[in-house]
Amino acid sequence: MGFSDIIWMGLIIVGALYLLYRSVWKKKGHCAGCSSSSCDMGKKSNAKGC
């Protein structure tokens, strides 16, 4: 395994972790399962948007 492989692996792992952080934590518990009509993710979230 070369140096470039290690860099690639590092990037992929960081990317996956960021995706996880963004989709799970950053949305503060909102999920796309909430009805789009009353779930406004664009607004500053105070947990009442869903």
Add this chain to the structure above:
Amino acid sequence: MSSQMTDDRVQTEKGAGFQLQTPNSALRTITIAVAGNPNSGKSTLINAIAGTRLQVGNWPGVTVEKKEAMFEYEGTRIKLVDLPGVYSLSPYTQEEIITRDYLVHERPDVIIDVVDATNLERNLYLTVQLLELELPVVMALNIFDEAEKKGHKIDTKAMEETLGVKVVPTTATRKNGLHDLLKAVVNIVDSPSSPYPKKLNYGEDIESATRTVGKQIQSAYPSLAEKYPLRWLSFKLMEQDEHVQRELLISGDLQIEDAVQHLKKAHEEDVESIMADARYAQAAGLTREVLKRPELRKMEITEKIDRLALNRFLGIPLFLAAMWFVFKLTFDVSKPLADWMNAATTGPFKRWAEALVGLVHAPAWMSSLVTDGVIAGVGSVLVFVPVIFAMMFFITFLEGSGYMARAAFVMDRAMHAIGLHGKSFIPMLLGFGCNVPAIYATRTLENPRDKALTALLVPLMSCGARLPVYVVFIGAFFPSHAGMVLWSLYVMGIALAIVMGLIFKRTLFRGEAPMFIMELPPYRMPSFKSLMIHTWEKGKHFLIKAGTYILAVSILVWFLLNLPWGVENKKDSYLGQVGQAAAPMLKPLGFGNWEAASSLMAGVIAKEIVVGTMGEIYVKKSEEGKKEQQPAFTDDLKELGTSFASAVRDSTKNVLSTVAITSLSAEQDEKRAGLKTALQGVFTPLTAYAFITFVLLYMPCVVVAIAMRQEFGTWKWFGIAFAYQTALAWLAAFVIYQGGRLLGIGG
């Protein structure tokens, strides 16, 4: 409370609909509060007028918070405020407090009172209370078409004269009467001589006491008497409304005791009951005056069905039977499509991904990451998308038809046993789709105690994310009893929720459940379009999850299965080592292997990931050494097309016949020797059932945890849920496995 639906778009009329326009700040603005009973069509009315997409359902309690929409009508900017549906303005529920506080403190220019014309008397009870607020009221006599169909004749003129309000028949679903309604509203604001609501006479006893109390308020609190409607304030003080007393800082020095005592003695009841009787008498009297029903009323279809659905003895068995039928149908419809998805994922899609990776000359490890990580992980979950959508479709159908409201009603008695009421069952039913919106739905409940207890029980409702795990195990071990096994899991979730509720009632949440009043909407055949929209709304987040955190976890799991680099046996990988450390705890449950332990740990992110991780762990192992001749791309496409057509045909056949699916699946199973075959080598039917029970019950997923934190502002409730669910899951799986062995079922 901040409004959630503030929409600063301005809209103008255009034919039957409305068109978006930029806001014009030079226009005058009038504020209209839309109030009414639950399920009277308030949200539908606002959607029809302003074009917003407020959530609508045949299901009381859809609007929990007040929501606002802005639009323009004949040179006037109108702000519509959609208030939560309430039956009265007593401060007992969150919805009643929000509605009353808004009307009393914000004093909108006009109230549109949405009255369900098919259920006049009950709706007029709220109207009577709205009139007490001495604000201009326009009544939207909604669902007027259904009332006419039933042969109800409502004398709107007489109603206007009696109440002193403008009455406009409307049918919001067809956008009928909306222009007249808006015109009436604007007229009231424009002309100062418009009739104000009449003061309804509640009888001499009450009126005399009210006058006495009013005088006391005027002399002791002149500023309050100016700010609030005096008559309403007098009623509230006589009723000893603590909310009003506390909020308006009215101390006990007000000399109203004589008047109140006199009233109590005269009626031998507390003042609140006396006032409620007086208001009901007004609503009933007015209904008698203005409503003419056909003499010989045939029993309506809703009543006929309800005789069975709400029957004391048959109600719960019928609910269980309905759920069983939903699961059976879900399996029958989705199985051929899920098989097709599986064949496509493990066959052509995998081959194409391998070819694509080969084209860019990616290193061998990256090729393995794509095929054994992403395709095996995400693909294992995507296979169950047809199952999830089928389940959501049938649940949406039950909701839209009005049956789910009955389910909550028949569960009321069982819920009372655990200190809750049937209304708490609604968030639980929502939990069958996804636990996250179910946690948010607990805010419809009256008090924090009910909210917290319901939120603790919601994760026991089996959400759609757990379905892929059940399906893969049921397919491998119980193919001939698929519907029954799946049904048993859902029923187990409900039964354990009741047991846990009983325990919590005696420990954390002592006290009695409040009264349960719930609207039972008429049965309606939901439109196909609405079914599809709501099924999509419910199911789409499983697709989004597949592309976000299931993808992310699949990648991370692949690394954990292949690190330290060059590891020969997955058992020695980081994930394998963690799994081995945790496995002894699962040994008494019959699945004390590192694969199961690792999958369960990964499943904490989302329950479907249990299957994804197993896909990564097992599938490669079972496919090692297989070297088949690669078919051409066009052959793959052709095969995909023909097999899809055949899957659709089989699904349709299954719906029509609802016969067992074993014959169909047996043929398919030979082709898909992947995960199922691997599982058959590791689990037995007994350990498989113990495992899926564990998946049903063990800790809520991370997103539910965050939702709980957001809704309650503390990690406390999630902590309790985490602790009790993990213990419960372990205990239940232990009892099943060890009990099964004792009974000689095998293990």
